[in-house]
Amino acid sequence: MTTGSSSGASGAQAGRSYIYGNDVFKIFKVADLEVVALRGLDLKVEKGEIVAIIGSSGSGKSTLLNILAGYDVPSAGTVFVGDYDMLNMTSKEVVEYRRNEVGFVWQQTARNLFPYLTAIENVELPMMLAGRNSKLRRERAAELLNLVGLGERMSHRPEHLSGGEQQRVAIAVALSNEPPLLLADEPTGELDDETGTEILELLNHLNVDLGTTIVVVTHDPAISTSVGRAIAIRDGKTSTEIRRKVDEGQSIGGAATETEEYLLVDASGRVQIPREMLDELKMGERVRVEVVEGRVTLRDMDADSAGS
Ligand SMILES: Nc1ncnc2c1ncn2[C@@H]1O[C@H](COP(=O)(O)OP(=O)(O)O)[C@@H](O)[C@H]1O
Ligand SMILES: [Mg+2]
Numbered sequence: 001m002t003t004g005s006s007s008g009a010s011g012a013q014a015g016r017s018y019i020y021g022n023d024v025f026k027i028f029k030v031a032d033l034e035v036v037a038l039r040g041l042d043l044k045v046e047k048g049e050i051v052a053i054i055g056s057s058g059s060g061k062s063t064l065l066n067i068l069a070g071y072d073v074p075s076a077g078t079v080f081v082g083d084y085d086m087l088n089m090t091s092k093e094v095v096e097y098r099r100n101e102v103g104f105v106w107q108q109t110a111r112n113l114f115p116y117l118t119a120i121e122n123v124e125l126p127m128m129l130a131g132r133n134s135k136l137r138r139e140r141a142a143e144l145l146n147l148v149g150l151g152e153r154m155s156h157r158p159e160h161l162s163g164g165e166q167q168r169v170a171i172a173v174a175l176s177n178e179p180p181l182l183l184a185d186e187p188t189g190e191l192d193d194e195t196g197t198e199i200l201e202l203l204n205h206l207n208v209d210l211g212t213t214i215v216v217v218t219h220d221p222a223i224s225t226s227v228g229r230a231i232a233i234r235d236g237k238t239s240t241e242i243r244r245k246v247d248e249g250q251s252i253g254g255a256a257t258e259t260e261e262y263l264l265v266d267a268s269g270r271v272q273i274p275r276e277m278l279d280e281l282k283m284g285e286r287v288r289v290e291v292v293e294g295r296v297t298l299r300d301m302d303a304d305s306a307g308s
Helices: 060-066 090-102 119-129 132-145 163-175 193-210 221-225 275-281
Strands: 019-030 033-047 050-052 078-082 102-105 181-185 213-218 229-234 237-244 259-263 289-290 296-300
Touching: 019 060, 033 060, 033 078, 050 060, 050 193, 060 078, 060 181, 060 213, 102 163, 119 132, 119 163, 132 163, 163 181, 163 193, 181 193, 193 213
Parallel strands: 033 237, 050 213, 050 229, 102 181, 181 213
Antiparallel strands: 019 033, 019 078, 229 237, 237 259, 289 296
């Protein structure tokens, strides 16, 4: 018999990833129309990882992040973040989850900060709501602003900060209650390329320095070279994964790093062949699948008969 806490929902299932999503569906109903935003999405993120989610507009990135943030609930499937079962939480647990487990950064710089509060007051606010004492709050807020490189701008209001600086403050706000998980939905979307790269560099540093698990969404495929692992979503499903070949776990340099792309195979054996490949090979609706010398090959059914 094992001892220890086994009551209730506590104690993460042995071997389960920190973020564990399996066959996740999200269907939005708009009037009589149903929009399937996520269709059987799988996702695993280990504690302490930094992962980029990439995909074109409308592929389901924000839907996924909102679910991980506890802002929305899947229609079906399984999603766990740590011990939290995202499909079966009471409203009290949701509040607790959002306060303690997760920090969130929005794309819209203006949405992250209160315009009438200074940078340090913005960072202090979530700690105030969590009931921390004022001395501790101020110390930690200053510490965080130093960490994100804004030590000199603590008493500025958002309107006197650049877009990049505002996102740095937003990251400090999101980290104020020391959440183990930081989610950022296109935090560089409104920034120029250089400033965007700096923000991603900052996220990489925070991941290393604080050990915070980070999931950052972007529609920019170039970002796949700047984090350890990037997962591509196509049509509401995780389809491919891009891993850097060298420098495991190292932060970004800016120089292009060699990457390798893998197709993801779900529990039912489904893979999604990238559109470009389908087009290039002119594959139709039916393909022949063969194992040739240990490799799976797909050939268009008509390819043999067509001759050349
Ligand atoms: N609240 C909503 N109501 C209806 N449809 C939605 C809602 N949110 C997202 N969708 C739809 O779900 C799909 C995925 O959207 P989203 O997750 O925002 O994509 P992304 O962030 O990758 O651009 C889109 O077709 C979008 O129109
Ligand atoms: Mg989005």
